[in-house]
Amino acid sequence: AGEIELRFRPPRKNDVRLLLLMDVGGTMDPYYEPVSQLLTVLHEERGLRALETYYFHNCIYDHVYSRARLTGADAVPTGDLLRRLDGRWKVVVVGDAAMHPAELLEPFGGIDPRVTSSTPGVVWLQRIAAHFDRGVWVNPEETAAWNVAHTTRIVRRLFPMFELSVDGMTAAVQALVGAR
Numbered sequence: 001a002g003e004i005e006l007r008f009r010p011p012r013k014n015d016v017r018l019l020l021l022m023d024v025g026g027t028m029d030p031y032y033e034p035v036s037q038l039l040t041v042l043h044e045e046r047g048l049r050a051l052e053t054y055y056f057h058n059c060i061y062d063h064v065y066s067r068a069r070l071t072g073a074d075a076v077p078t079g080d081l082l083r084r085l086d087g088r089w090k091v092v093v094v095g096d097a098a099m100h101p102a103e104l105l106e107p108f109g110g111i112d113p114r115v116t117s118s119t120p121g122v123v124w125l126q127r128i129a130a131h132f133d134r135g136v137w138v139n140p141e142e143t144a145a146w147n148v149a150h151t152t153r154i155v156r157r158l159f160p161m162f163e164l165s166v167d168g169m170t171a172a173v174q175a176l177v178g179a180r
């Protein structure tokens with residue numbers, strides 16, 4: 001029957017680099033537990049090549065934060081983040097996308113007067129969506145609530161939005177790593 005020829009393939013290495021941006025405080029407080037569980041699972045997952053996690057409140061502006069406390073000492077310029085991470089990174093934004101319309105659409109519209117930005121939050125979200133090849137928005141609220149807030153409807157035009165549930169996360173992962 002012939003000789004057996006053994007061919008060994010090196011194990012596949014996961015090349016997924018993930019940028020996780022999470023809304024904290026305010027309307028996100030009731031979702032602390034499921035978002036914390038998501039972060040724990042991602043942190044413990046050994047299949048990712050790289051994971052970077054940053055925080056924001058309501059909308060992303062000139063800075064994101066390395067800790068959920070959102071202090072000036074933890075501020076990271078959003079532009080620097082986009083320059084440092086190339087488009088192959090996958091981006092997951094976790095938040096309810098519900099905020100006062102000025103926070104999303106107006107210069108200096110942020111809720112915190114100590115943190116001002118002449119660039120509206122929607123512009124930063126557009127930059128993030130355009131920079132990365134694949135990105136999703138994970139919303140902890142039920143799908144039925146997504147059409148209530150005007151800002152959520154706007155964000156849904158920028159990012160595919162998925163519910164923070166088992167089915168929603170499965171669909172989000174499929175959107176991030178599935179076939180084009």
